[in-house]
Amino acid sequence: MQTTSPGDESRHKIELALGERISALISATRALSERSAAHFHPHLQPAAFHIARWLYAFGPARPSEVAEAVGMDRSSTSSLIGKMRSLGLLDSSPALDDRRSIIVRLSPEGRQRVAATLEERGKEFYTRTQDWSTADLTRLVELLGRLTAERSSETGS
């Protein structure tokens, strides 16, 4: 695993560091995330929040795509999607290009509920940025946005 050029080597170090920082962020937010999931909706299992949050962040998609993206299996995802639909948290429409499939999306109420959960539970986290400059905050938002904006080349549709 010896790197060939000095540039590649330091680049890889930075990428490794990024991985560790993201990992630290995930660790730091895990308790918050689980609590949010538990409080998302009184008639839903926690995992429903993971589905809803993904749809909130990345928009409408097919159930199998959601399952793959959040690392859940298709049965559980299907069942939770069914429950969320019957609770009015999300809508579905037939997929245009494949009549076996459907597209699920958050309903306005579902979207609102995710937003409320994020804001309510996220307050505990805001204290960390209280002494940040607005410029740094904005920069971080922008960079994170670029990091997660990557949903065009998938599924070739």
Next chain:
Amino acid sequence: MQTTSPGDESRHKIELALGERISALISATRALSERSAAHFHPHLQPAAFHIARWLYAFGPARPSEVAEAVGMDRSSTSSLIGKMRSLGLLDSSPALDDRRSIIVRLSPEGRQRVAATLEERGKEFYTRTQDWSTADLTRLVELLGRLTAERSSETGS
């Protein structure tokens, strides 16, 4: 609690945006995280990885502190810590200030295993930053570091 000054208002908007970006990042990395947890160690439950990863990121701590931080209950945490100890993945020492308590820390092997898991599974994620400038990458690493740097009593490393 309505904010009064325009500065506070836009500030809050940025904080909200940050919350949504972090949420998106967590959604985007959830599948990866779960897969990493599942592959962390063949004789351990997935949740052991969450404990190990937290210790990797934030250093030695008491079991109850870990449980609180990763959002798991103390019985599961205790049981998993016991298993990891017997597998040589972490060591424990008595807490100096409280003889009821202990301090757990990753062993060199445990640390190495977490690092290996992070690097191996994280590769799928690196493609996202391939076309980033090194400056942006470095900046993101720095900002994320500041966001998660919250523990005063770290043990070097």
Next chain:
DNA sequence: TGAGGTAGTTTGCATATCTCCACCATATCA
């Protein structure tokens, strides 16, 4: 000193989720 609280561990039980497995409708390909 004694009373009550806390840290860690263990156990029993409830529940959430995963792993197969099967099924149907549709798609894809020979």
Next chain:
DNA sequence: TGATATGGTGGAGATATGCAAACTACCTCA
């Protein structure tokens, strides 16, 4: 056309984790 694969759904059984309670050792405070 037929054969095989895929997307969504549902069920049965296995496992992981949460929750509650009990226990020991220890701490804290009156």
